[in-house]
Structure formats: structure tokens, C-alpha cells
Amino acid sequence: MSSTLAQPDAGDQPGDRSWDGGIPEATVARLPVYLRALYALAERGVTTVASDELATAAGVNSAKLRKDLSHLGSYGIRGVGYDVDYLVYQVSRALGLTQSWPVVIVGAGNLGRALANYGGFASRGFRIAALLDSDPALVGRKIGRLVVSHADELEAVVASQNVAIGAIATPAASAQAVCDRLVAAGVTSILNFAPLVLTVPDGVDVRKVDLSIELQILAFHAQRRSAARVGQLAGPAVAEA
Amino acid sequence: MSSTLAQPDAGDQPGDRSWDGGIPEATVARLPVYLRALYALAERGVTTVASDELATAAGVNSAKLRKDLSHLGSYGIRGVGYDVDYLVYQVSRALGLTQSWPVVIVGAGNLGRALANYGGFASRGFRIAALLDSDPALVGRKIGRLVVSHADELEAVVASQNVAIGAIATPAASAQAVCDRLVAAGVTSILNFAPLVLTVPDGVDVRKVDLSIELQILAFHAQRRSAARVGQLAGPAVAEA
DNA sequence: TTATGTGAACTAATTCACAGCT
DNA sequence: AGCTGTGAATTAGTTCACATAA
Numbered sequence: 001m002s003s004t005l006a007q008p009d010a011g012d013q014p015g016d017r018s019w020d021g022g023i024p025e026a027t028v029a030r031l032p033v034y035l036r037a038l039y040a041l042a043e044r045g046v047t048t049v050a051s052d053e054l055a056t057a058a059g060v061n062s063a064k065l066r067k068d069l070s071h072l073g074s075y076g077i078r079g080v081g082y083d084v085d086y087l088v089y090q091v092s093r094a095l096g097l098t099q100s101w102p103v104v105i106v107g108a109g110n111l112g113r114a115l116a117n118y119g120g121f122a123s124r125g126f127r128i129a130a131l132l133d134s135d136p137a138l139v140g141r142k143i144g145r146l147v148v149s150h151a152d153e154l155e156a157v158v159a160s161q162n163v164a165i166g167a168i169a170t171p172a173a174s175a176q177a178v179c180d181r182l183v184a185a186g187v188t189s190i191l192n193f194a195p196l197v198l199t200v201p202d203g204v205d206v207r208k209v210d211l212s213i214e215l216q217i218l219a220f221h222a223q224r225r226s227a228a229r230v231g232q233l234a235g236p237a238v239a240e241a
Numbered sequence: 242m243s244s245t246l247a248q249p250d251a252g253d254q255p256g257d258r259s260w261d262g263g264i265p266e267a268t269v270a271r272l273p274v275y276l277r278a279l280y281a282l283a284e285r286g287v288t289t290v291a292s293d294e295l296a297t298a299a300g301v302n303s304a305k306l307r308k309d310l311s312h313l314g315s316y317g318i319r320g321v322g323y324d325v326d327y328l329v330y331q332v333s334r335a336l337g338l339t340q341s342w343p344v345v346i347v348g349a350g351n352l353g354r355a356l357a358n359y360g361g362f363a364s365r366g367f368r369i370a371a372l373l374d375s376d377p378a379l380v381g382r383k384i385g386r387l388v389v390s391h392a393d394e395l396e397a398v399v400a401s402q403n404v405a406i407g408a409i410a411t412p413a414a415s416a417q418a419v420c421d422r423l424v425a426a427g428v429t430s431i432l433n434f435a436p437l438v439l440t441v442p443d444g445v446d447v448r449k450v451d452l453s454i455e456l457q458i459l460a461f462h463a464q465r466r467s468a469a470r471v472g473q474l475a476g477p478a479v480a481e482a
Numbered sequence: 483t484t485a486t487g488t489g490a491a492c493t494a495a496t497t498c499a500c501a502g503c504t
Numbered sequence: 505a506g507c508t509g510t511g512a513a514t515t516a517g518t519t520c521a522c523a524t525a526a
Contacts, residue, residue, distance in 0.1 A: 023461075024494075024495070025494090025495095026494080026495060026496090027495095028458055028461050029454075029458055031457070031461075032451075032453065032454040032457040032458065033438065033454065035457070036436065036437070036438075036453075037438070040437075050506090050507065050508090051507075051508070052507090057438065058438060059438040059440075061496090061497080062507095063496080063497055063498070063499090064495090064496065064497075066507090066508065066509065066510085067495095067496080067497090067509080067510075069508095069509090070508085070509055070510070074508085074509070076507080076508050076509075077503090077504070077507085077508075078502075078503045078504050078506080078507055078508045078509080079503070079504045079505075079506045079507050079508075080504070080506080080507070080508085081506095081507070081508085082508090094461070095457050095460055095461045095464070096460045096461055096463065096464025096465075097457065097460060099464075101456075101460050101463065103456070110354065110355040110358045110359070111355045111359075113351065113355075114351040114352045114354075114355040115452065117351045118351070118352075118452060120436055120452070120453045121452065121453070121456075124453075125456075125457070125460060126453075126456055126460075164463045164467075165456065165459050165460070165463060188463060188466055189459040189460075189462060189463045190459075191452075191455055191456065191459060195277065195361055196277070196281075197274065197277075197278070197298065197299060197300040199300075203466070205459060205462045205463070207455050207458060207459060209450055209452065209455055210273075211356065211359060211361070211362070211432075211450065212273065212277075212361045212362070212365075212367075213270075213273040213274065214432055214448050214450055215342075215344070215362075215366075215367055215406065215432065216272070216273040216276070216336050216338065216366070217269055217270055217273065217336075217448060218406050218430040218431075218432060218446060218448060219336055219337045219338060219342050219366060219367075219406070219430075220264075220269050220272075220335070220336045220337055221430060221446045222337065222342065222405045222406060222429060222430045222446070223336070223337025223340075224337075225429055225444075226405075265516075265517070266516090266517095267516080267517060267518090268517095291484090291485060291486090292485070292486070293485085302518090302519075303485095304518075304519055304520070304521095305517090305518065305519075307485090307486065307487065307488085308487080308488075308517095308518080308519090310486095310487090311486085311487055311488070315486085315487070317485080317486050317487075318485085318486075318525090318526065319484075319485055319486045319487080319524070319525045319526050320483070320484045320485050320486075320525075320526045321484080321485070321486085321526070322484095322485070322486085323486090
């Protein structure tokens with residue numbers, strides 16, 4: 001049960017980082033999912049979990065889970081499974097969540113506000129260092145327990161709070177400029193919500209969250225399903241030259 | 242320039258769809274990026290584009306771009322490049338965007354409202370069929386040019402408007418129940434914003450958008466960078482058994 | 483010439499299947 | 505007896521490099 005399609009994302013150039021930490025990208029992308037499943041188990045009072053159960057909870061198969069975890073070390077007990085708390089700790093450590101990362105959010109529009117209000121943000125390993133906007137009408141406004149600061153503060157906030165992660169929630173038109181300022185200020189990890197491809201120097205890590213791309217991928221599969229229903233077992237319907 | 246790390250996403254089980262349309266998943270995930278770059282070019286009045294330029298605009302290398310496009314057909318002109326408008330049409334067609342997909346958004350909290358207000362939503366190929374919430378305080382409220390309907394309407398909206406795509410923007414606690422109702426009503430594509438793994442029957446396609454997962458992936462790389470800075474060219478620092 | 487389209491080579495990720503530890 | 509950890513096999517994705525067509 002619970003079979004969904006694979007979910008690769010539009011990929012950028014492969015990382016040409018000198019030392020790559022030994023953990024494959026595909027594994028890194030799944031560790032947060034395991035971590036969430038582990039927290040859910042811990043909350044239910046489960047102390048030990050086998051790879052099958054954890055894999056099911058995370059929506060992957062158990063061989064993949066075990067191979068993924070094996071990249072962090074050998075933290076399971078044969079014949080038994082994994083100690084939930086210990087594994088939480090090890091996965092957190094691998095992801096760098098034993099420290100708390102200050103994040104600056106640029107853009108206090110609908111999305112920026114939604115981000116600032118998002119509970120899971122501060123929950124584990126992250127805190128919002130500042131919520132910035134250049135619109136004077138928004139500056140000073142309270143969003144959750146934050147006050148919107150002026151975008152001019154960007155460099156000061158990054159420097160004083162040692163911000164390594166920036167989230168860009170501005171309109172597409174200003175996103176590249178904001179990105180350039182973040183990078184110049186020393187931010188090396190960027191989460192981009194603006195619908196455009198950002199250009200950054202080597203050594204800066206960009207991830208994008210893009211609603212319309214996700215919708216378009218869903219549309220592709222939805223279309224494929226209806227085409228299959230019409231063509232029934234007819235094979236490629238629109239494939240002639 | 243513009244080198245970012247690869248960005249795979251946490252993958253679910255591989256698609257076991259009978260006929261898979263011939264287009265690799267990784268390619269499908271990039272087509273929306275190409276499409277956006279093409280629209281940007283078209284707006285600037287560019288009529289023809291070579292694979293190098295389009296690849297740069299999309300943040301991939303040109304060999305990948307050409308191989309991706311070759312899965313749709315042979316729409317370029319050797320020695321010249323691609324006709325922008327024609328390629329827009331072909332990519333749109335491949336993605337199923339020549340029709341307009343009605344989407345139902347469940348959850349009118351911060352995120353649901355941000356989605357409903359998101360301009361790019363309606364822009365190309367999608368329209369919001371309904372914005373639903375079960376909170377009586379929200380029902381009837383105007384968000385952009387939409388009015389929030391009661392979640393009880395879900396089945397009726399899906400049936401009457403032939404909705405194939407649902408977006409879940411509810412708290413995690415109610416997300417699975419909402420998902421089950423969407424699936425029962427006939428929705429086969431789901432965009433999940435709630436921070437949990439949804440369980441769905443075979444044949445239903447789920448994609449997730451998850452802020453904290455993205456942040457955690459960034460944290461991993463940020464950590465790796467600072468570790469590298471400390472260890473300098475020391476190789477794996479924390480790798481003993 | 484010039485830039486596409488694509489076999490061939492390569493690299494990454496997944497899955498299998500079982501040896502080995504508890 | 506049971507479940508992890510992992511080599512080996514498989515599959516998917518990327519990049520190279522060039523024949524081919526405009």
C-alpha cells in the first residue's frame with residue numbers, strides 16, 4: 001500500500017564540493033523524512049523500531065532505509081532493530097541539527113507571513129533571525145511573535161546573528177537582487193520560493209520550493225492517466241513523427 | 242557559473258504505472274523549468290534559442306536539455322536552435338497544460354490563503370475550483386477573488402467540476418483524513434503541504450512540498466561547509482567506528 | 483559552418499539476497 | 505529465529521563526443 005510515484009526534482013549541476021561527506025544526496029534528502037517518522041514513534045512511546053516499520057512510516061522500502069542509515073554508521077541491533085531515541089540523535093547529528101540555525105526570511109507578503117507563522121519552523125533546529133521587507137507599509141508590523149524589519153537591515157542581521165540560511169519569499173522580479181545581497185553578506189544556503197532560477201557563485205547551495213512546478217508535474221501524470229483510460233492498452237497514442 | 246548542488250527529493254516508491262509515457266521522471270521534473278525559461282524568452286521578444294542559452298537560463302547543461310527535449314520529439318533545427326513559441330507549445334502539450342486543470346485547495350489557514358492569492362496559480366493551466374475549510378469562522382470569508390466554502394462541499398465540488406488535483410494545506414492531524422476523502426471523491430493527484438507522509442492507494446500520485454525538509458537538507462550542506470572549513474583538507478573528520 | 487539528436491560510456495541510485503551478528 | 509548491514513546485480517540518470525542535417 002501507499003505506493004506513490006517517484007518524486008525527483010528538477011536537478012541543478014552536480015555538487016562539485018571537495019569533500020562530500022560520504023552521504024549520497026538522495027540519502028540526505030530522505031533523512032528528514034526518517035527523522036519525522038522517528039519523532040512520531042517516540043511520541044507514541046515506541047522505544048525500538050525495525051527497518052520495515054520505520055520504512056513503512058517513511059514511505060520507502062526497508063532495503064533503502066537500511067542502506068541510507070548505513071551511511072551514517074552502524075546504529076542498529078541485529079535481530080532487534082533500532083533504538084528510536086538513539087537514532088533520532090544520530091540522524092539529527094548527521095543533518096547538523098544539534099545546533100540551532102538562524103534563518104532570515106526576505107519578503108513579508110502572503111508567503112513570507114505564512115512561513116513566519118509556520119510552527120514547524122522554530123520547532124527543531126531553526127529559528128527566524130529576522131523577517132525583512134522593503135515595503136514601508138509592512139515594516140514594523142507584527143507577524144506572530146516577530147516584527148517585520150526593513151530590508152536595509154539584511155547585511156546587519158546576517159553579520160550580527162551569523163545567519164547561514166536565507167529564505168527568499170519576494171516577487172520574482174526582486175529575488176535575484178536579494179539573493180546577491182544574501183550571498184555578498186555571507187549566506188551560503190538559500191531556500192528560494194520565487195518562481196525563477198537563481199544564479200549563484202560556486203559554493204552556494206540553492207534549493208527551490210515551487211508550487212507551479214509541482215502542479216505541472218502532477219498535471220503530467222494526471223494527463224497520462226486519462227490518456228491511458230481512453231487509449232486503454234493501446235500503447236503510445238501520440239507518438240508518430 | 243550558477244552551480245548549485247543537485248536537488249533530488251525524498252523519493253517514494255517507483256511508479257508502477259502500466260504505460261509510462263516514455264518520458265523519464267527526471268525529465269518531467271525539469272520540463273516546467275524549461276517552460277518558464279521559454280516564457281521569459283518569449284516575453285523578451287526572442288523567437289529562436291539554442292540549447293546552450295536555454296540550458297543556461299534553466300540552470301542545467303545543454304546535453305541534458307537536448308536529451309530531455311528529445312523525449313518529446315525532434316523539435317529543433319540543426320545549426321539554428323529551437324523556435325521559442327513552438328517549443329512552448331510542445332512542452333505545454335507534453336505536460337498536459339493545453340487544458341486547464343481545476344484544483345481544490347483544502348485548508349484556508351495561512352498557507353491555504355497564500356496559495357489562493359498566489360498569482361502564478363491561475364496563470365497557466367490551473368484554476369482554483371474551491372478553497373475549503375472546516376472552521377466556520379473562515380467559511381464565507383473572501384480571499385482574493387475566492388470565497389471560502391465549507392469542507393463538507395468537498396465531494397460536491399470534486400464531482401461537479403471534475404477536479405483531478407487537490408492541494409492539502411491543513412494541519413498534519415487532519416491531512417490524512419482529507420486525503421482519504423479526496424481520493425474517495427475521485428482525485429488522483431495530490432499536492433501535500435502538511436508535514437507527514439500520506440498513505441494513498443496505488444494509482445494516486447502524491448507530491449509533497451515541505452519547508453522543514455528543505456531547511457534540513459540545507460542545514461546538512463551548511464554544516465558540511467563549516468566542518469570543511471575547520472578540518473581544511475583533512476578528509477572525513479568524524480568517521481571512526 | 484553550426485547546433486541538434488543520440489549512441490556509448492559513465493556515474494548515481496535502487497533493489498536483491500544473504501552472510502553475519504544478537 | 506530475526507533483523508541488520510552490505511556486496512552484487514540492476515536500473516535510472518547524466519555526460520561525452522560526434523555523425524547528421526540545415
